[in-house]
Amino acid sequence: MEFKVPTMAELMAAGEEPEILFWVGCAGSYDERAQKITRDICKILHHVGIKYAVLGTEESCTGDPAKRAGNEFLFQMQAMTNIEVLNAYNIKKIVTGCPHCFNTIKNEYPGLGGTYEVIHHTQLIQDLISEGKLKAEGGESFKGKKITYHDPCYLGRANGIYEAPRKALEVLDAQLVEMKRCKSNGLCCGAGGAQMFKEPEKGNKDINVERVDEALQTNPQVIAAGCPFCMTMLSDGIKLKDKEQEVKVLDIAEITARANGL
Amino acid sequence: MVAQILFLVLTLAAIALFTVNLRKIIRNIRLGKAVNRNDQPAKRLITMLRVAFGQSKMVVRPIPAFLHFFVYIGFVIINIEVLEIMIDGIFGTHRIFNGLGGLYNFLIASFEILAFTVWVSCAIFLIRRNILKLKRFSGVEMKSWPKSDANYILITEILLMTAFLLMNAADAKLQSIGAGHYVQAGAFPVSQYLINLLPSTESALVIIERSCWWFHIIGILAFLNYLPYSKHFHIIFAFPNTYFSNLEPKGEFTNMASVTNEVKAMLDPSFVPAESEPGKFGAKDVTDLTWVNLMNAYTCTECGRCTSVCPANITGKLLSPRKIMMDTRDRITEVGQNIDKHGAEHQDGKSLLDDYISREEIWACTSCNACTEACPVNIDPLQIIVELRRFAVMEESQAPASINAMMGNIENNQAPWKYSPADRFNWAEGS
Ligand code: SF4
Ligand code: SF4
Numbered sequence: 001m002e003f004k005v006p007t008m009a010e011l012m013a014a015g016e017e018p019e020i021l022f023w024v025g026c027a028g029s030y031d032e033r034a035q036k037i038t039r040d041i042c043k044i045l046h047h048v049g050i051k052y053a054v055l056g057t058e059e060s061c062t063g064d065p066a067k068r069a070g071n072e073f074l075f076q077m078q079a080m081t082n083i084e085v086l087n088a089y090n091i092k093k094i095v096t097g098c099p100h101c102f103n104t105i106k107n108e109y110p111g112l113g114g115t116y117e118v119i120h121h122t123q124l125i126q127d128l129i130s131e132g133k134l135k136a137e138g139g140e141s142f143k144g145k146k147i148t149y150h151d152p153c154y155l156g157r158a159n160g161i162y163e164a165p166r167k168a169l170e171v172l173d174a175q176l177v178e179m180k181r182c183k184s185n186g187l188c189c190g191a192g193g194a195q196m197f198k199e200p201e202k203g204n205k206d207i208n209v210e211r212v213d214e215a216l217q218t219n220p221q222v223i224a225a226g227c228p229f230c231m232t233m234l235s236d237g238i239k240l241k242d243k244e245q246e247v248k249v250l251d252i253a254e255i256t257a258r259a260n261g262l
Numbered sequence: 263m264v265a266q267i268l269f270l271v272l273t274l275a276a277i278a279l280f281t282v283n284l285r286k287i288i289r290n291i292r293l294g295k296a297v298n299r300n301d302q303p304a305k306r307l308i309t310m311l312r313v314a315f316g317q318s319k320m321v322v323r324p325i326p327a328f329l330h331f332f333v334y335i336g337f338v339i340i341n342i343e344v345l346e347i348m349i350d351g352i353f354g355t356h357r358i359f360n361g362l363g364g365l366y367n368f369l370i371a372s373f374e375i376l377a378f379t380v381w382v383s384c385a386i387f388l389i390r391r392n393i394l395k396l397k398r399f400s401g402v403e404m405k406s407w408p409k410s411d412a413n414y415i416l417i418t419e420i421l422l423m424t425a426f427l428l429m430n431a432a433d434a435k436l437q438s439i440g441a442g443h444y445v446q447a448g449a450f451p452v453s454q455y456l457i458n459l460l461p462s463t464e465s466a467l468v469i470i471e472r473s474c475w476w477f478h479i480i481g482i483l484a485f486l487n488y489l490p491y492s493k494h495f496h497i498i499f500a501f502p503n504t505y506f507s508n509l510e511p512k513g514e515f516t517n518m519a520s521v522t523n524e525v526k527a528m529l530d531p532s533f534v535p536a537e538s539e540p541g542k543f544g545a546k547d548v549t550d551l552t553w554v555n556l557m558n559a560y561t562c563t564e565c566g567r568c569t570s571v572c573p574a575n576i577t578g579k580l581l582s583p584r585k586i587m588m589d590t591r592d593r594i595t596e597v598g599q600n601i602d603k604h605g606a607e608h609q610d611g612k613s614l615l616d617d618y619i620s621r622e623e624i625w626a627c628t629s630c631n632a633c634t635e636a637c638p639v640n641i642d643p644l645q646i647i648v649e650l651r652r653f654a655v656m657e658e659s660q661a662p663a664s665i666n667a668m669m670g671n672i673e674n675n676q677a678p679w680k681y682s683p684a685d686r687f688n689w690a691e692g693s
Binding site: 158186 | 577627632
C-alpha cells in the first residue's frame with residue numbers, strides 16, 4: 001500500500017484520537033481473499049480523508065463463531081478482553097468489514113460493558129456517497145453491467161440492513177438484478193453459525209452451491225457480497241461451476257474502490 | 263325443558279374440560295426457566311396487533327394468506343353467532359336477537375357469506391394438502407397424527423359450516439310456511455339455494471333444523487376441546503405468543519449471566535460474583551428452556567414455513583425447524599403427563615436432546631434466522647437449537663472435532679484459524 005495504515009497505539013502515542021476505528025476481523029486479517037477487501041476499505045477511508053485507525057496485532061477474534069457454536073465461555077472471554085482494549089482507547093465509533101463482527105460488537109458487547117456506535121462498511125460507503133465524498137468515477141466503469149447482490153444473513157435478517165449495500169451499487173449505474181430469494185427472504189451462503197469451520201452435515205447439496213445456482217440464474221457479470229465468509233462460500237461455488245472467467249465475486253468495498261480508481 | 267338442561271350440562275362440561283386442559287398446558291409452560299418479556303408493553307401490543315390480529319407475516323404467500331384470512335375472520339365473527347346460540351339454548355328461545363331488525367338480517371347475511379367463504383377455503387386447503395401434495399406439508403415430522411390433525415380440523419370446519427347453512431335453509435323454509443316458533447328473521451343469501459333440496463313437511467324441516475343446530479353447537483364445543491391436543495391451538499396462543507415475542511435484533515444472542523460471573527472472576531481474581539444458582543449451561547431437556555420457548559412450542563401451527571426456507575433443510579439435511587418445535591411440544595407434554603401420573607419428582611430418563619432431537623440436526627444450523635423471519639406467529643426455533651448446542655459444548659464437551667479445533671484456535675491464537683497473533687497485521691504490507 002502506498003500509504004501507512006495507522007494503528008491505535010501509534011495515534012495514542014502521538015496524543016491523537018481517530019474519528020473511527022476500523023475493526024478488521026479474523027477473516028479480513030488472515031484470509032488472503034478477504035485481505036484484499038480489508039485493504040480496499042483502508043483505501044476508501046484514506047481517499048476520503050477520514051481519520052481512522054486499526055488495532056493491528058491488538059485485535060482479537062470477537063468470539064462470534066464460538067458463541068454460535070454454543071461456547072459462551074470462550075465468547076465472553078474474547079468479548080471482555082476486546083472490550084477492555086476498546087475502552088482503554090476510548091473508542092466511540094467502529095466500522096467493521098464483516099457482518100459477524102458487526103452484529104456481535106453492536107448487539108452483544110453492550111450487555112458486557114462495551115457500548116459503541118457500530119456500522120458496517122457498506123453503511124459507511126452509503127453515507128460517503130450521499131455526502132458526495134465518494135462517487136463512481138475515475139476508475140473502472142460498471143455502467144450497464146449485470147450485478148446481483150447476495151444479502152449476508154447477519155447484515156440483513158439479523159440487523160435489518162438491506163438498503164445500504166444496494167445504494168452503494170446504484171451509484172454505479174449498473175444493471176441490478178435481484179435473485180429469487182433476496183432481502184429478508186435471502187438464502188444463507190452456508191457459512192454462518194460456525195458452519196464455516198466444519199464439514200456440512202450430510203444432505204444432497206451444499207448450501208453455497210444452491211446459492212450460487214440461484215445467483216447464476218440471473219446471468220450476472222458480478223455477484224456482489226458484503227461479508228468475507230459469503231465471499232469464500234460464493235467464490236468456492238463459482239469455482240465449482242467453472243464460471244470464474246464469466247462471473248466475478250466482489251465485495252461492495254472492492255467494487256467501490258475500483259469504480260473510484262483507488 | 264329437557265333440551266335446555268341438556269344444553270346447559272353439555273356446555274358447562276365442555277368449558278370445564280377445556281379449562282382443565284388449558285391449565286395443564288399453562289402449568290407445563292411454567293416448567294420453563296424465567297425470562298423477562300414484560301418490557302416495552304407498547305411495542306409488544308403493536309407487534310401482537312400487527313402479526314396476530316393483522317396477520318402481517320402471512321402476506322408473504324398471498325394465496326394461502328387470502329384463504330386463511332377468510333377462515334380467520336369467519337372464525338372471529340361467527341363467535342357472535344355462538345352468543346345467540348348460547349342464549350337460545352339456555353332459555354329455549356329462537357333467534358333471540360331478531361329484535362335488532364335490519365341489523366339482524368345484515369348480520370345473518372354476512373355470517374352466511376362468511377360461512378360459505380370458510381367452506382370454500384377449507385376445501386381448497388384440503389385439496390392443497392392431499393391432492394396437490396405441497397412439499398411444505400410433507401417431511402419426516404408430518405406423518406401420522408400431525409398429518410391427520412390438519413385434515414380433521416378442515417373437515418370439521420366444513421361440516422360445521424354445512425350444518426350452519428342447512429340449518430338456516432330449513433329455518434327459512436319453516437318461516438315461509440308460517441310454522442309457529444319460527445319467527446320471521448334473518449336474510450339468507452347463501453342458504454336460499456339449499457331450500458329446494460329440503461323436504462316440505464313441517465315436521466321433517468323441524469328435525470333438520472334442530473339436528474343441524476345441535477350438531478353445530480356440539481361441534482363447536484368438541485372443537486374447543488380438541489384444540490389443546492392440536493396444532494390448532496394457535497388460534498388462541500398466537501396472541502400471547504406474538505405479544506411475548508423477541509423484540510431484539512434477530513442476530514443478538516443472549517449473554518448468559520451465569521457465564522459472565524465466572525468469566526469476570528477468571529479475568530479479575532478480586533471480583534466477587536453476586537449469589538446465583540449454579541444450574542446447568544444450555545438445555546438438555548425442555549425444562550432447561552425458557553417458558554417462551556415452551557409457549558412457542560404450543561403455538562406452532564406446523565405450517566412448515568420455517569422448514570421451507572431453512573437452508574439446511576432445502577439442501578437435504580436432517581434439520582427441520584418445524585420438527586424442533588414439534589419435538590419440544592411432544593416432550594413437554596410427556597413431561598407434564600409424567601408429573602400428572604407419578605408426581606413432580608419423577609424422572610423418566612429421557613431428554614429433548616438425543617431422544618427427540620439428534621446432534622446431527624442441531625449442528626446443521628447456520629443460525630441464519632430464515633426460520634424466525636418466516637414464522638407467521640414469531641416463533642424462534644433457533645434459540646432452542648442454540649441452547650442445545652450450549653449444553654453439548656459447555657456441559658459435555660461434545661462438539662464436532664473441527665468445531666473443537668476452531669475453538670482451540672480462538673483460545674490460543676485469538677482467531678479461529680491456526681495463525682500466529684503476531685501475523686495479524688501482515689495484511690497492511692501486501693497490496
Ligand atoms: S436459523 Fe437454522 S434452523 Fe433456522 S432457517 Fe437458518 S439454518 Fe434453518
Ligand atoms: S415454527 Fe412457525 S413457521 Fe415453523 S411450522 Fe411452526 S408456526 Fe409454522
